[in-house]
Amino acid sequence: MKHLLSTKDLSREAAIAILDTAEAMADTQEREVKKLPTLRGKTVVNLFYEDSTRTRISFEVAAKRLSADVINFSAKGSSVSKGESLEDTAKTLAAMGADGVVIRHSSSGAAERLATSGWIDAAVVNAGDGTHEHPTQALLDAFTMRKRLHGDASRGKGLDGVRVLIVGDILHSRVARSNLWLLTTLGAEVAFVGPATLIPSYIQDWPVTVYYDFDEALATHPDVVMMLRIQAERMHAAYFPNTREYGRGWGLGLDRFRRLSERTLIMHPGPMNRGLEICSEAADSPQSTVTEQVANGVAIRMAVLYLTVAGVAADQTSEVTA
Amino acid sequence: MSADAILIRGVRTFDGGVTDLLLRDGVIAERGTGLAADDAAVIEADSLIALPGFVDLHTHLREPGGEGAETVLTGSRAAAAGGYTAVHAMANTNPVADTAGVVEQVLAAGEAAGYVTVQPIGAITKGQAGEALADIGSMATSRAKVRIFSDDGICVSDSLVMRRAMEYVKTFDGVIAQHAQDPRLTLGAQLNEGPVSAELGLAGWPAVAEESIIARDIMLAELTGARYHACHVSTAGSVELIRQAKAKGLPVTAEVTPHHLILTDELARGYNPFFKVNPPLRSAKDVEAVRAALADGTIDIVATDHAPHKAEMKCCEWDQAAMGMVGLESALAVVQTAMVETGLLDWAGVARVMSQAPARISGLVGHGGSLQLGEAANLTLVDPAAEREFTTDELQGKGRNSPYLGRTVRGAVVTTIHHGIVTLRDGILTDPDTVAAQARQRRAQEAR
Numbered sequence: 001m002k003h004l005l006s007t008k009d010l011s012r013e014a015a016i017a018i019l020d021t022a023e024a025m026a027d028t029q030e031r032e033v034k035k036l037p038t039l040r041g042k043t044v045v046n047l048f049y050e051d052s053t054r055t056r057i058s059f060e061v062a063a064k065r066l067s068a069d070v071i072n073f074s075a076k077g078s079s080v081s082k083g084e085s086l087e088d089t090a091k092t093l094a095a096m097g098a099d100g101v102v103i104r105h106s107s108s109g110a111a112e113r114l115a116t117s118g119w120i121d122a123a124v125v126n127a128g129d130g131t132h133e134h135p136t137q138a139l140l141d142a143f144t145m146r147k148r149l150h151g152d153a154s155r156g157k158g159l160d161g162v163r164v165l166i167v168g169d170i171l172h173s174r175v176a177r178s179n180l181w182l183l184t185t186l187g188a189e190v191a192f193v194g195p196a197t198l199i200p201s202y203i204q205d206w207p208v209t210v211y212y213d214f215d216e217a218l219a220t221h222p223d224v225v226m227m228l229r230i231q232a233e234r235m236h237a238a239y240f241p242n243t244r245e246y247g248r249g250w251g252l253g254l255d256r257f258r259r260l261s262e263r264t265l266i267m268h269p270g271p272m273n274r275g276l277e278i279c280s281e282a283a284d285s286p287q288s289t290v291t292e293q294v295a296n297g298v299a300i301r302m303a304v305l306y307l308t309v310a311g312v313a314a315d316q317t318s319e320v321t322a
Numbered sequence: 323m324s325a326d327a328i329l330i331r332g333v334r335t336f337d338g339g340v341t342d343l344l345l346r347d348g349v350i351a352e353r354g355t356g357l358a359a360d361d362a363a364v365i366e367a368d369s370l371i372a373l374p375g376f377v378d379l380h381t382h383l384r385e386p387g388g389e390g391a392e393t394v395l396t397g398s399r400a401a402a403a404g405g406y407t408a409v410h411a412m413a414n415t416n417p418v419a420d421t422a423g424v425v426e427q428v429l430a431a432g433e434a435a436g437y438v439t440v441q442p443i444g445a446i447t448k449g450q451a452g453e454a455l456a457d458i459g460s461m462a463t464s465r466a467k468v469r470i471f472s473d474d475g476i477c478v479s480d481s482l483v484m485r486r487a488m489e490y491v492k493t494f495d496g497v498i499a500q501h502a503q504d505p506r507l508t509l510g511a512q513l514n515e516g517p518v519s520a521e522l523g524l525a526g527w528p529a530v531a532e533e534s535i536i537a538r539d540i541m542l543a544e545l546t547g548a549r550y551h552a553c554h555v556s557t558a559g560s561v562e563l564i565r566q567a568k569a570k571g572l573p574v575t576a577e578v579t580p581h582h583l584i585l586t587d588e589l590a591r592g593y594n595p596f597f598k599v600n601p602p603l604r605s606a607k608d609v610e611a612v613r614a615a616l617a618d619g620t621i622d623i624v625a626t627d628h629a630p631h632k633a634e635m636k637c638c639e640w641d642q643a644a645m646g647m648v649g650l651e652s653a654l655a656v657v658q659t660a661m662v663e664t665g666l667l668d669w670a671g672v673a674r675v676m677s678q679a680p681a682r683i684s685g686l687v688g689h690g691g692s693l694q695l696g697e698a699a700n701l702t703l704v705d706p707a708a709e710r711e712f713t714t715d716e717l718q719g720k721g722r723n724s725p726y727l728g729r730t731v732r733g734a735v736v737t738t739i740h741h742g743i744v745t746l747r748d749g750i751l752t753d754p755d756t757v758a759a760q761a762r763q764r765r766a767q768e769a770r
């Protein structure tokens with residue numbers, strides 16, 4: 001696998017191979033010595049045009065556990081007007097011999113531009129591009145679901161028949177897009193729910209059921225409820241009247257939480273707005289996977305960096321961790 | 323040198339005949355078969371089609387203020403290479419062409435370059451700010467004789483300002499050319515709102531933002547009786563509105579760009595900003611609608627919206643890239659590929675949409691003729707059989723932001739003649755000094 005830019009173009013086999021590689025990576029993290037020599041001598045650059053401490057740290061830990069040299073490059077505010085262009089930055093990193101670039105950018109498509117414009121030859125991992133995709137988040141979400149559902153017997157399995165409800169600001173969510181493609185590829189059935197202002201137009205052809213009414217969607221008894229972070233500034237742009245009304249309509253408050261089956265998983269990519277899109281009782285409940293998601297994120301990112309930076313074919317990963 | 327005669331032998335004309343054309347003193351002096359003139363330079367044209375020189379109603383020459391991207395001279399060369407003998411310079415320069423001084427400066431630069439007739443367009447509002455009217459009357463009575471007014475790049479969204487502008491230009495039979503884009507509905511817009519924008523996570527530019535403005539403007543045209551021209555119409559819904567307006571007999575005209583005749587928003591996949599343009603590339607259904615409208619006359623003309631940009635404005639992230647594409651050099655090939663090869667237009671139709679109708683809308687004298695005796699010698703010779711991959715070699719302006727690079731196209735401009743001056747011969751531009759000298763000589767003769 002040369003790059004990881006989106007989940008849309010991942011085959012089922014490739015996706016399962018990544019998840020299985022992450023299983024192996026997770027196993028190594030149970031050992032006394034967590035560090036693997038896999039990427040020794042390789043340089044991984046975290047190129048972050050957007051603040052995201054948790055994602056950056058997750059990638060940094062992952063790269064370091066694989067013995068890569070890690071450089072954090074914070075380049076807030078790109079663009080011609082504001083400073084060095086993406087092209088010049090890419091060429092600089094290439095000249096410094098970066099083997100892998102993890103890029104987080106507010107512009108949709110920035111990772112693909114970096115990977116395909118010929119500016120740099122390194123492996124590119126998309127750590128979130130604008131409102132397009134966030135593939136490692138979706139992979140860690142799928143990994144978390146699979147682990148909860150199948151435990152130690154997860155390897156080789158998809159998510160066939162699992163019903164996932166994604167709740168909130170779908171329009172601006174790269175997490176929702178990446179999850180839709182990946183989960184569908186793995187055999188899950190995905191539904192979206194949110195106010196109509198926050199559901200993209202023209203998605204009739206997407207493999208998804210759309211609800212506007214959260215309670216109606218919950219009445220279908222989904223196996224997983226994935227809450228998305230709501231940005232308070234959306235209300236200033238007239239997407240909804242105020243946070244109170246949003247919380248009443250699309251928040252996982254106490255009432256809705258109590259109506260859920262105990263087997264329904266509650267997920268959130270973080271950071272959470274407690275009391276807005278999710279109540280603390282739900283966030284801290286046994287069926288919540290929020291902290292597992294964080295832990296699994298390291299394993300997934302180790303797997304992705306291994307597969308891309310070391311340039312391993314996704315179906316030849318068996319002896320990663322031997 | 324402009325007095326030199328040119329004999330074009332055996333050319334097929336756009337309306338189907340075969341003839342010789344003798345050009346002398348800047349006019350078509352003789353037309354018929356078996357013409358001879360000892361003093362004439364001969365162009366053997368038996369595989370070529372002669373058309374009246376193309377007239378572009380929508381050209382960004384960037385001068386003054388944007389000379390890094392294009393100048394009047396470089397844009398004029400691009401135009402001549404594309405078979406144009408006249409271009410209309412859009413007003414969104416820096417300073418904005420909102421006074422007689424700026425439009426006369428652009429006019430003079432065009433005359434000095436000499437490759438094409440450069441007819442300035444004036445801004446509708448001062449500084450294109452959408453509030454106070456620009457010096458419309460002064461520009462109209464200036465040496466540039468401005469008749470078309472446009473804030474292109476920015477929509478005149480204030481209905482009252484739009485009404486006043488339309489009423490005011492009626493005074494001298496001016497035209498208001500609108501860039502129809504509701505600014506609120508297109509806040510941060512990056513790409514046609516549709517399945518592709520949803521998937522790519524790019525903010526949508528909905529068709530309704532164009533159509534709602536055109537609908538309002540048509541109503542204002544009916545109210546005021548003023549001439550209204552819709553720039554770069556891009557949606558099936560806009561076509562329908564214009565069709566209804568024309569059925570009512572309103573003085574409404576419309577243009578479509580070459581790129582909206584052939585490219586769709588699917589090309590945004592990959593996020594290459596060479597495909598970023600305003601209005602955005604639309605769906606295949608819209609392409610079909612604008613093609614049909616151009617064929618049946620609902621859309622009057624093809625206008626390039628030639629928009630050169632410096633390389634760094636395009637070699638970046640999609641949402642930070644400038645909007646626009648160069649189009650002068652590729653227009654004929656695109657129109658032939660999209661309209662002629664598909665049987666939607668014949669060559670008389672091409673002459674109509676690329677020369678005659680735009681000249682008529684603009685009131686431009688000496689252009690948009692029919693290659694008849696005594697007409698000004700503004701004409702273009704096209705090789706319709708020339709099929710090749712379009713490359714940067716064909717780009718003669720400063721801009722390299724063509725969306726057609728690497729595409730196979732059919733139809734090439736071989737020779738362009740502007741007021742009897744050969745500006746392009748066998749696909750090669752005449753050098754700037756020669757053209758400028760001949761243009762000077764022609765102006766001196768006209769002054770006598």
